Amino acid sequence: MLDRAQVLHVARLARLELSEDEVDRMAAELSKVLDHIEKIRELGLEGVPPTSHVVDVVNALRADEPTPSLPREVILAAAPEPVNDGFGVPSPGAA
């Protein structure tokens, strides 16, 4: 069961500014889904290794060779607020 305080805590971690209605709805919906999901915690899984890659792959090595990146102006063309050859953002410390 998730309560309002937990929903607000998780929303803050996820950087979501939920509306009041959404907080209530999310608490109810997530609780219902989690009730269903939690059954797997009853399975005996001691000593079972967690899956990392589904096909047996240990490592993926490659030569460390530089290749050209996309030009700066091409990347900045999609930015909401390009500033001085970079991404403009509000001040992180204002609040």
Add this chain to the structure above:
Amino acid sequence: MSELIDLTAAQAAERISAGEIDAAELFEASRQRAAADELNAFIWVAEAAPNGDGRAGGPLGGVPVAVKDLFCTEGVPSQSGSRILEGYRPPYTATVVRKLADAGAPLLAKTNQDEFAMGSSNENSGFGPVLNPWDRRRVPGGSSGGSAAAVAAGLAPWAIGTDTGGSIRQPAALCGIVGLKPTYGACSRYGMIAFASSLDQAGPLTRDVTDAALILRHTIGRDPHDSTSLEFPGTIELPNAEDLKGIRLGVPEDLTGAEGGIEPGVMANFKHTLALAEQLGASIEPCRLPHAPHALSAYYLIAPAEASANLARFDGVRYGLRVAGDEDLITMYSRTREEGFGAEVKRRIMLGTYALSSGYYDAYYGTAQKVRTRIAEDFRAAFERFDFIVTPTSPCTAFELGAKVDDPLAMYLNDFLAVPMSLAGIPAVSIPSGLSDGLPVGFQLAGPAFSESRLLDTAHALERAIEFDGSPARA
């Protein structure tokens, strides 16, 4: 040109190489048909053939392909069905889309989808729902609903989509076409806007099994840009089997029993298809996948957890929507994400963030990854006795628009039969196996990793025997 709609893509490619059809004419005819779409299957349609020639010289003959919106296509809108990426035109093209174009299948259109591939009905798209061509009051399935509806309705010769927990197979089943999820790692994920990276896999949605094999043949292979991609052992043969002599099919009681909630009409069709397989020479026996019923629970922890991390990149800084927050950076992030994401995406981000949060990681994500190991072991054991595992693809046929939008759990249960194969990373194909109350039913075959050629061969023999008639959806 009107008879073109009754050709499979492979047949169209043959006519082009025989000089009976002109590739540029085929592209234009396809383009006009796509542009007149009434199902909302497309988010973008090409205005002209690329380079004017459709690259008819390649092995795919110039037959144009529709591509799910979440594949990045250079200079062409690629929004993953989300308003947070509205108008985004990436500066590069996904590997599988580039490979298809190089092989002679130019980009025809971008198809509608559930937002960030999260959904089983296509009702979660930021660009409106897609309608099922068999009955426009019903959903096409999801999340590759636009690709499935387009191919079923003859609005595109063939298409690609992505499958994380059934998102190719389930819409293929609900629209009466073929959908293949390849082995995890068989096709590069480079340029696919990520949902759950350990599960996402590109694959074909096509009119028949031969078309699916053709697309797969030209999209597999290791890609230096995706370190989880793998060199495919061997090549993809075009299917030609006409019988199933010596093929051992296993029916997993754990999935097809009461817990699966399979509709009676779907179950009747499944049994009928098994009887056909037996007539073709296959042996059919029950088998066990004891952990498979828990796959859905594990999936709805693993996929949202990975999604919550992948979707952190949508923060209003580098691309897409920004909602001005004059106050500070975090307010800007939070407002942008609140406005840009739809309800289901927020739900999954919340679920995933919770499952990964301090104090809950081991209990949820860690446990789910252990269940995943057990599920893969179950399949490995089953494949020692059986060539393929078979189930219905979806517990139900296409449901009415709006029927499940308010009940996330009911919506998630659509994936009950598709998710175990996703967690095990193994290939699975859905072929149309008949109708139930006038709506298509899908038959799913799953095989060991990299068994695609044999899997498609078996599906092809069944397809011939089933003789499914998809023409009502193209009317």
